[in-house]
Amino acid sequence: MIYGKYKNARNATWQCLIDYKVDTLPVSVLNIANSAGIKVIKNSDVRCLLPKESGISVINENQWYIIYNDSCTHQRCRFTIAHELGHIFLGHELKKKGHHTQTFKSTETFAEQEANIFASRLLAPACVIWALNLQTPSQIAAICDISFTAAKYRSERMGILYSRNRFLSNPLEREVYNNFKKFIQEHSST
Template sequence: MYEHYKNARNKSWEVLIACGINSLPVDLWKIAKHFDLRIHPYSKTNLIGLLKEDVSQGDGFIVYLDGKKEIFINDKIHCRNRRRFTVAHELGHGILNHDISQIHYRNSEIDSQTDMQELEANIFARDILMPATVLAALDIHTPEEIMEPCNVSRQSAAIRAQRLHELYRRNKFNLHPAERKVREQFDDFIRNYQK
């Protein structure tokens, strides 16, 4: 399981660096554009009517259409911050080159312990939206402190805060060159951030 965790975490750092992301909240549309992944709200497509009801009621999914990876997001879910996590999760599937030949719809922010692709996509989403190195540099600890700058739901922020607590306890920040590069990329944002 650690290999899956490490793969998703490292890819999140690579993506933040490659896309020049240097502030919170992370611009997911910039990432999608960089990787040529299009994002469609359910309300703007007729594809949803062709799907089983459980899929169309889910938060979102990624699928191949005409040889391209396309992301569909349920914009009827009113929590914008939850939709942001869904977008990041589906970007994770696309960028990590997961098998998307069948539709797997997202309906939970909780990490799956059995489906490694879902676990990786959640870790990728968490680490893209809430980079630990940046949160540590800002001395952020609580879900409430995470929610505002990262523009994420309370549940996502609570999950991140729990992992962050462990990283603080073990002082496990900036050990990997890519994580250090992410931290450097956010220098101006960190310097000017007001809690």
């Protein structure tokens, strides 16, 4: 049962990167979903998203589905899937609807923020960006395969983390870093 897999939101993305043996960028959200037994479906195949929705997660008889708006850019789609993985892994509150089919309460802003933070950290892990000394949104966008907008948020956050300079102080982050070591060596500029 993957729903609510990670109790600790702060450590969730590190645990996810470790559990799914992620060791390169860009992070494959589809590989993570596959390994977790979550089915990822294009909205163009099922047409069940509302016009404003970029993605939803649905559980039906213990099977999770992520439906994403595939008319968005490739990078937006990646972020949407990562965001939905966040809702599922973090065990966000489900809407009371029917006996079997359930989805998340989209009005819950805290959960939305938390899922966005999860997605951002999953697709652009701070310790890897730091190790590669990436500074600009363009650099981050290119290597993480995320939108410029998402990369801009991440680079602002990285600015704070760079000034704090406490990378690798958490054992989980050290484990992520060790898994990425080969990738970091191969992608470090001189």
